[in-house]
Amino acid sequence: MLTPKQYKLLMFIDNTIKEKGCCPSYEEMKEAVGIKSKSGIHALIEELIEREFVRKIPHKARALEVIKTPRFKPRDIIEEEKKIKLALQSSSAQIPLYGKIAAGTPIEAIAYENETLSVPFNMVERGEFYALQVEGESMIEAGIMDGDIAVIKRSNVAENGQIVVALVEESEATLKVWRKKKDEIWLEPCNKDYEIRRLHPSQVRVQGILKGIMRKYH
């Protein structure tokens, strides 16, 4: 196949003929390809002739003809491939989507891996993250709606007032505001219609802290 210079020259010749109707001179080719001597152009053209990309009418000036040009991919395919590359290197992280929360099962148990979700980097700093789909209305006053995706940072501890994934009695996972009182843990919903749950510390443990919400409208 062609070398880069050969290719550049070939395309330049082809373009000029199509655009201006006549073959460019060696001087013009020098400019276009970035070579300072005509002899270089000559050598390139000899190669192109040998490889049957162009034909020359001997003893004529500006008398080159392009026989063929290398095959091209349709432009949309190139565009698509560019997008893929961009997508792959763009600044987001993959986190596993574990399923729905409030579904009454501890997180570890669900873990039907493989489903992943990409989230913007600014949501996931240091630490291990995962995502859950919110089910129910208990946090609606905090702007967390049924069906939203919750981005969670895995953690065993939480500070008062943080929204956490709490595992109650080792069986029920729920998203609530965490409050540690003297002898109790309070799990506060954000919805007047739901009641605060008061639990003994041994009945409940933190599985993660809410770090982000993502919602999609159709």
Place this chain on the structure above:
Amino acid sequence: MLTPKQYKLLMFIDNTIKEKGCCPSYEEMKEAVGIKSKSGIHALIEELIEREFVRKIPHKARALEVIKTPRFKPRDIIEEEKKIKLALQSSSAQIPLYGKIAAGTPIEAIAYENETLSVPFNMVERGEFYALQVEGESMIEAGIMDGDIAVIKRSNVAENGQIVVALVEESEATLKVWRKKKDEIWLEPCNKDYEIRRLHPSQVRVQGILKGIMRKYH
């Protein structure tokens, strides 16, 4: 059949010729296949020639031609491509962040580009997207809180009930539910404390449709 490396190299050569019009050099192939020595490439190419997948013009540089490509891909290549597809599906795109909404300026005017945000691909399908930071509480009952990032699809039209970026009197941009009545446009907030604005169609136009919400907790 071909080994994975052979296959990868063959496809790279084929692609490069189609895309760039000229044959890649051994150095470029090293990069592409992930081999650190030219001799390795040489060996692979010898194999490809022997199995008649490529042809070489002797004593020429960059003079490989692909004769045929295999019908079946080696298994690990298939695996790899699956991964790329998956990554693409769940990967993310960059969209510009234009500033705050309800700030009283038309979107076009703000457009202080350069700030971009990455959002999961599943939020941005076909179309042109941008992001705005929500200011105010007027949509709080729709789970849209002060400070949230709204992912908007540029559009001049909207359907009843969609949440839109509406430009009022060419000066004030606001996020509201869009309702077209007989002779009026209603912009409905989602907050009991705010009132519906009734406007003449000439006073208001759609600038985009809400497609997603992203929120970050600290």
Place this chain on the structure above:
DNA sequence: TAAAAAAAGAACTAAAGTAGAACATTTATA
């Protein structure tokens, strides 16, 4: 763990590209 295969690296050979000048041919025009 020893033999075989793959990969890396160094050293070498070959091809491609650069540059300038001299020269040959074609084309425009005085």
Place this chain on the structure above:
DNA sequence: TATAAATGTTCTACTTTAGTTCTTTTTTTA
């Protein structure tokens, strides 16, 4: 049509890039 200007060809010498071969090292795998 003679001649200048433009264009194309060939040569030499050199630099850079590309390709080949062989030896050593690493990795695989039986």
